Amino acid sequence: MTTFLFENPIFLEHHTPEGHPERSDRIRAINLALEHERFSPLVHEKAPQANEDFVLLAHPESHLRAVMSAIPEEDTNQVEADTYASPASLQAALTGIGGAIAAVDAVFSGKADNAFVAARPPGHHAERNKAMGFCFFNNAAIAARHAQKKHGAERVAIVDWDVHHGNGTQDIFYDDRSVLFCSTHQMPLYPGSGAKDETGAGNIVNAPLSMNDGSDHFREAFKSRVLPRVADFKPDIIIISAGFDAHHRDPLAQINLVADDFDWATAKLMELSEKSASNRVVSLLEGGYDLTGLAESAATHIYRLMRG
Numbered sequence: 001m002t003t004f005l006f007e008n009p010i011f012l013e014h015h016t017p018e019g020h021p022e023r024s025d026r027i028r029a030i031n032l033a034l035e036h037e038r039f040s041p042l043v044h045e046k047a048p049q050a051n052e053d054f055v056l057l058a059h060p061e062s063h064l065r066a067v068m069s070a071i072p073e074e075d076t077n078q079v080e081a082d083t084y085a086s087p088a089s090l091q092a093a094l095t096g097i098g099g100a101i102a103a104v105d106a107v108f109s110g111k112a113d114n115a116f117v118a119a120r121p122p123g124h125h126a127e128r129n130k131a132m133g134f135c136f137f138n139n140a141a142i143a144a145r146h147a148q149k150k151h152g153a154e155r156v157a158i159v160d161w162d163v164h165h166g167n168g169t170q171d172i173f174y175d176d177r178s179v180l181f182c183s184t185h186q187m188p189l190y191p192g193s194g195a196k197d198e199t200g201a202g203n204i205v206n207a208p209l210s211m212n213d214g215s216d217h218f219r220e221a222f223k224s225r226v227l228p229r230v231a232d233f234k235p236d237i238i239i240i241s242a243g244f245d246a247h248h249r250d251p252l253a254q255i256n257l258v259a260d261d262f263d264w265a266t267a268k269l270m271e272l273s274e275k276s277a278s279n280r281v282v283s284l285l286e287g288g289y290d291l292t293g294l295a296e297s298a299a300t301h302i303y304r305l306m307r308g
Helices: 023-034 052-057 061-069 089-109 138-151 167-173 214-233 259-276 291-307
Strands: 003-007 043-046 076-078 084-085 113-119 156-160 179-186 204-209 235-240 281-285
Touching: 003 089, 003 291, 052 061, 052 089, 052 138, 061 089, 084 089, 084 167, 089 113, 089 138, 089 235, 089 281, 113 291, 138 156, 138 167, 138 235, 138 281, 156 167, 156 214, 167 179, 167 204, 167 291, 179 214, 204 214, 214 259, 259 281, 259 291, 281 291
Parallel strands: 003 043, 003 113, 113 281, 156 179, 156 235, 179 204, 235 281
Antiparallel strands: 076 084
């Protein structure tokens, strides 16, 4: 397997207030873990900054302008309850989009079998018209639309295992049968969406978990609800919203997973991608706020992408 890692120093320049869980040290922790010799075959690519027009694949121009107007000249600006912008935030967000788009291009061109985009700010809470949950633009949604528009993908599956429901991705694709959105998440928990009966046009699959459910319940939800739907859908590409805040060390939730759970889930999705998508998997960093848990889980996930 050839795995690309998309990274860029600008992701460190998106600043949040002291004590905020979504901080630059998240990227540093992942980078440190990837210094291990077992990651030497990993192909490092610099994520490019996307043109603002790519935002419009999933958001209206009014949303783009709202985010642009919220960027401060100095310090930080509170955009929404828990979402902050600093002077470099727009550039970082556009580079996150650029990394996602470049990853899609890499797997469709055959240069890479799969790719991981180590970007921040994250994206899966960004709704069509709203920035929230640390997110400005929905990277997964934009990547999916790009796969359809540029590469002719007829069916895109987005699998979100962040511990918080990907309300933004669900909002954008709620009635779009060309995109399958599957989410495992803790419930009740922020943002409050993600019930089983939220099914869209039959293309939305929510598998909510309860506090302290742990590995067995997570894997059962994956096996019974997520994997069969992805298999039946036969996607041309699988996009993973890879949040690692379901790890037992994470301070924001209580699902209590271990790194091996992410390895297992990655392997299962890779098996499905081999059958219908020529191994095409693009994974985008979402949450994960305990640095040790994040580094361990992300490294395990990336190593599985490399090994197949």
